[in-house]
Amino acid sequence: PPLRVSLFPRVLLGELEAHQDAWPFLLPVDQRSVPGYRKVIRRPMDLSTIRGRVSSNQYPDTEAFLSDLALVLDNCERFNEDRSEIGRAGLRLRSFLERRWAQLL
């Protein structure tokens, strides 16, 4: 039987946090140690921030949760070359997310 919709975020977030390609996204990018990040990326987001919002029920619906996840990966694609370590991790994590979400729906 399909998971109740409200469990999707917790289930999916746990799998993303455990994913081998999640390391660049586990914590907020330290904007002091990444030159230009603050200027280029106007809305920083990371998995620990999303975890905090899920835990305190700050997402009114699943779409709000998904848009924060997309923000993590969109920021990554914007700032990092596709062929860089971090860029490649972001692309792999995005394809995992898209495959997994399709299964959960």
Ligand SMILES: Cc1ncccc1N[C@H]1CCCS(=O)(=O)C1
């Ligand atoms: C997602 C991202 N985009 C741009 C620059 C850096 C990062 N992530 C960093 C997060 C802390 C560890 S790290 O410094 O190796 C990588």
